[in-house]
Amino acid sequence: xxxxxxxxxxxxxxxxxxxxxxxxxxxxxxxxxxxxxxxxxxxxxxxxxxxxxxxxxxxxxxxxxxxxxxxxxxxxxxxxxxxxxxxxxxxxxxxxxxxxxxxxxxxxxxxxxxxxxxxxxxxxxxxxxxxxxxxxxxxxxxxxxxxxxxxxxxxxxxxxxxxxxxxxxxxxxxxxxxxxxxxxxxxxxxxxxxxxxxxxxxxxxxxxxxxxxxxxxxxxxxxxxxxxxxxxxxxxxxxxxxxxxxxxxxxxxxxxxxxxxxxxxxxxxxxxxxxxxxxxxxxxxxxxxxxxxxxxxxxxxxxxxxxxxxxxxxxxxxxxxxxxxxxxxxxxxxxxxxxxxxxxxxxxxxxxxxxxxxxxxxxxxxxxxxxxxxxxxxxxxxxxxxxxxxxxxxxxxxxxxxxxxxxxxxxxxxxxxxxxxxxxxxx
Amino acid sequence: xxxxxxxxxxxxxxxxxxxxxxxxxxxxxxxxxxxxxxxxxxxxxxxxxxxxxxxxxxxxxxxxxxxxxxxxxxxxxxxxxxxxxxxxxxxxxxxxxxxxxxxxxxxxxxxxxxxxxxxxxxxxxxxxxxxxxxxxxxxxxxxxxxxxxxxxxxxxxxxxxxxxxxxxxxxxxxxxxxxxxxxxxxxxxxxxxxxxxxxxxxxxxxxxxxxxxxxxxxxxxxxxxxxxxxxxxxxxxxxxxxxxxxxxxxxxxxxxxxxxxxxxxxxxxxxxxxxxxxxxxxxxxxxxxxxxxxxxxxxxxxxxxxxxxxxxxxxxxxxxxxxxxxxxxxxxxxxxxxxxxxxxxxxxxxxxxxxxxxxxxxxxxxxxxxxxxxxxxxxxxxxxxxxxxxxxxxxxxxxxxxxxxxxxxxxxxxxxxxxxxxxxxxxxxxxxxxxxxxxxxxxxxxxxxxxxxxx
Numbered sequence: 013x014x015x016x017x018x019x020x021x022x023x024x025x026x027x028x029x030x031x032x033x034x035x036x037x038x039x040x041x042x043x044x045x046x047x048x049x050x051x052x053x054x055x056x057x058x059x060x061x062x063x064x065x066x067x068x069x070x071x072x073x074x075x076x077x078x079x080x081x082x083x084x085x086x087x088x089x090x091x092x093x094x095x096x097x098x099x100x101x102x103x104x105x106x107x108x109x110x111x112x113x114x115x116x117x118x119x120x121x122x123x124x125x126x127x128x129x130x131x132x133x134x135x136x137x138x139x140x141x142x143x144x145x146x147x148x149x150x151x152x153x154x155x156x157x158x159x160x161x162x163x164x165x166x167x168x169x170x171x172x173x174x175x176x177x178x179x180x181x182x183x184x185x186x187x188x189x190x191x192x193x194x195x196x197x198x199x200x201x202x203x204x205x206x207x208x209x210x211x212x213x214x215x216x217x218x219x220x221x222x223x224x225x226x227x228x229x230x231x232x233x234x235x236x237x238x239x240x241x242x243x244x245x246x247x248x249x250x251x252x253x254x255x256x257x258x259x260x261x262x263x264x265x266x267x268x269x270x271x272x273x274x275x276x277x278x279x280x281x282x283x284x285x286x287x288x289x290x291x292x293x294x295x296x297x298x299x300x301x302x303x304x305x306x307x308x309x310x311x312x313x314x315x316x317x318x319x320x321x322x323x324x325x326x327x328x329x330x331x332x333x334x335x336x337x338x339x340x341x342x343x344x345x346x347x348x349x350x351x352x353x354x355x356x357x358x359x360x361x362x363x364x365x366x367x368x369x370x371x372x373x374x375x376x377x378x379x380x381x382x383x384x385x386x387x388x389x390x391x392x393x394x395x396x397x398x399x400x401x402x403x404x405x406x407x408x409x410x411x412x413x414x415x416x417x418x419x420x421x422x423x424x425x426x427x428x429x430x431x432x433x434x435x436x437x438x439x
Numbered sequence: 440x441x442x443x444x445x446x447x448x449x450x451x452x453x454x455x456x457x458x459x460x461x462x463x464x465x466x467x468x469x470x471x472x473x474x475x476x477x478x479x480x481x482x483x484x485x486x487x488x489x490x491x492x493x494x495x496x497x498x499x500x501x502x503x504x505x506x507x508x509x510x511x512x513x514x515x516x517x518x519x520x521x522x523x524x525x526x527x528x529x530x531x532x533x534x535x536x537x538x539x540x541x542x543x544x545x546x547x548x549x550x551x552x553x554x555x556x557x558x559x560x561x562x563x564x565x566x567x568x569x570x571x572x573x574x575x576x577x578x579x580x581x582x583x584x585x586x587x588x589x590x591x592x593x594x595x596x597x598x599x600x601x602x603x604x605x606x607x608x609x610x611x612x613x614x615x616x617x618x619x620x621x622x623x624x625x626x627x628x629x630x631x632x633x634x635x636x637x638x639x640x641x642x643x644x645x646x647x648x649x650x651x652x653x654x655x656x657x658x659x660x661x662x663x664x665x666x667x668x669x670x671x672x673x674x675x676x677x678x679x680x681x682x683x684x685x686x687x688x689x690x691x692x693x694x695x696x697x698x699x700x701x702x703x704x705x706x707x708x709x710x711x712x713x714x715x716x717x718x719x720x721x722x723x724x725x726x727x728x729x730x731x732x733x734x735x736x737x738x739x740x741x742x743x744x745x746x747x748x749x750x751x752x753x754x755x756x757x758x759x760x761x762x763x764x765x766x767x768x769x770x771x772x773x774x775x776x777x778x779x780x781x782x783x784x785x786x787x788x789x790x791x792x793x794x795x796x797x798x799x800x801x802x803x804x805x806x807x808x809x810x811x812x813x814x815x816x817x818x819x820x821x822x823x824x825x826x827x828x829x830x831x832x833x834x835x836x837x838x839x840x841x842x843x844x845x846x847x848x849x850x851x852x853x854x855x856x857x858x859x860x861x862x863x864x865x866x867x868x869x870x871x872x873x874x875x876x877x878x879x880x881x882x883x884x885x886x887x888x889x890x891x892x893x894x
Contacts, residue, residue, distance in 0.1 A: 051710065
């Protein structure tokens with residue numbers, strides 16, 4: 013668009029303005045770049061640090077299950093096998109694997125490469141395979157967390173001996189075992205099947221997952237009916253006036269109240285007033301339900317609002333009562349949108365930590381909860397607890413648990429997006 | 440036994456009520472024309488059977504434990520000693536009675552009171568079951584008597600459902616009321632010990648109170664200024680990060696990006712928004728704080744390993760999607776005609792955005808930023824994991840600072856002393872937090888609402 017009567021100054025001015033425009037566009041792109049880079053950085057580091065928690069170092073030993081040691085009663089019953097001396101069995105197996113090691117000190121060092129849980133592992137194995145009594149079996153046993161960190165090269169192998177938890181001697185044995193294919197990184201089933209533990213190599217997230225599931229169930233059972241009912245009332249029945257406005261303002265403000273305040277309310281209401289048990293999923297679920305309710309109402313109202321009025325008018329014209337209009341026509345049409353909103357608010361509740369700290373879900377709990385009254389913890393709180401632990405090996409567990417939590421959340425959100433894009437009707 | 444059995448009984452009664460009501464109405468239909476469909480009669484009976492029982496269950500859930508506890512304390516221990524010890528004893532008795540703690544001699548709790556509590560709980564459960572069945576049967580009989588051919592069952596059911604809807608929608612008001620009342624009530628008890636002026640204007644925060652009365656230096660000081668300063672600093676840093684980045688994201692997405700790019704980037708930002716705060720906290724404590732500390736060491740700056748800077752930066756990242764999605768909505772709401780007018784006058788795209796679109800969208804953007812600030816002020820996990828515990832009153836973002844939320848968590852997590860100023864201080868902090876965020880929210884929502892009405 014060069015005009016003949018353009019002076020050089022004008023052309024220069026114009027070029028400057030266009031350059032400014034391009035720069036502005038670049039700023040926008042940079043903003044996006046920063047946001048997306050941090051997202052990838054965050055997910056990437058969690059993945060890098062966390063995926064190794066799905067594997068653990070295990071050592072193969074030939075274990076002979078002497079009947080006198082493991083089966084004191086002699087009938088191979090669970091009770092009898094549970095009373096066996098598995099420490100001795102493990103000690104004998106280690107002795108046999110390294111016959112050349114005689115000194116007590118070395119022996120102690122040698123047994124330290126195995127986890128404290130290795131003897132429990134032997135007990136559980138034997139209880140599920142009672143026919144192994146009086147036989148020798150090649151068994152994979154869990155190594156201690158220090159060995160695990162050493163094998164995964166989380167700790168620097170070149171550090172001077174005094175500064176690491178694996179001595180030169182132990183390192184030599186580990187190298188020997190590795191050459192003989194008796195030491196491997198194997199799938200860490202324990203991480204998915206056990207509760208929390210003081211020993212990092214035995215700690216699992218099943219307890220936290222179950223706690224989360226129970227808590228979320230309570231949250232859903234309480235907040236979904238209440239949320240849908242209040243949204244239906246506000247959107248379909250309430251006369252536009254002071255009262256409806258007041259409730260609306262109230263809900264909008266409640267949705268922006270910091271989550272920790274709901275924790276304080278839960279503490280005062282459920283624990284101090286109603287004396288419900290501390291750290292129970294019931295209390296956690298009720299607390300999160302109060303927090304989720306406003307977001308759920310807002311989401312449900314939006315989906316009710318998107319159902320066009322002619323549908324209501326048509327139903328009314330055919331003689332439907334106000335409640336029939338809602339139950340038979342509006343709600344079914346709004347259901348996919350309500351589902352999306354519910355899934356997203358449940359995902360938010362699943363990731364919530366702060367209010368649950370207030371009501372005591374931070375206790376160290378080894379048992380896997382069986383019901384909503386049992387003390388338990390939830391996934392995000394488990395992450396918080398492990399992140400606080402001094403042991404190096406818990407760092408990996410923390411990132412591993414984070415990966416699991418993110419997997420749940422991303423699945424839920426993806427489901428919500430799928431429903432929004434595929435099932436939801438556009439008017 | 441608990442409420443699962445009572446709930447099941449109630450559900451069965453409701454189903455029976457429906458079936459019987461339905462059947463009765465069908466029987467009547469043979470005699471004459473019914474006003475409402477038989478199933479409405481059934482629902483009417485079911486509602487009358489179940490609702491009084493449900494109310495009963497709620498009453499029992501709220502009050503029974505408290506009443507049992509006071510009865511145990513009256514008869515069992517003789518009520519000796521101060522209320523603090525009573526609460527501890529009661530807690531022990533409750534734990535033992537629920538089988539969550541083994542009983543030992545010398546815990547300061549007698550087995551009698553444990554037995555008594557167990558008995559009372561058993562009796563309360565039986566009483567609850569009995570009451571639920573009794574009121575259910577009464578309601579059922581009443582409803583059944585009303586079934587006639589000319590009974591307007593549908594209207595009655597709709598009236599009841601409407602009442603239920605009103606009750607459900609007022610729950611949110613009760614939640615707000617509960618928050619305000621519980622915070623104010625506990626905070627007042629705190630201010631009875633610590634004067635309000637000491638709390639708001641005090642420069643010293645060290646909530647460690649003496650466990651024994653004769654302990655030295657255990658008075659504890661509750662001046663919250665260092666906490667407010669820390670909160671302000673970390674929120675400020677986070678807004679400095681999130682406001683420009685989020686705003687530029689929103690501008691790029693709404694003004695420059697092709698629909699294809701939008702389709703990919705918006706879900707990515709939603710993922711960023713959906714990441715739990717504990718993960719951000721982990722990220723801050725694990726990656727960002729050490730990185731900043733190392734970097735500071737290289738250029739010769741002394742940066743604390745739990746610096747306010749690290750927490751603020753990560754919190755900024757957390758609220759980027761919040762700012763960008765709200766601003767995106769606001770910018771999109773600016774009428775296209777205004778843009779077209781500006782472009783037709785020969786303005787470049789950047790000039791149009793800077794001088795026409797942004798001024799038009801300004802109130803909405805301000806509202807979005809206020810909401811983001813309120814979010815940052817109330818954010819807990821990032822600061823708990825990445826900011827310090829020490830209450831430093833400093834203007835240096837490279838040092839450790841603590842926030843209101845961090846202190847609430849540290850005061851309430853772990854062994855709690857009942858009714859000590861330390862525990863109550865958390866509620867006073869909570870009250871402050873609640874009102875500050877409430878004011879921010881009201882202003883922000885008001886601004887956004889007015890903006891949308893204007894468009």
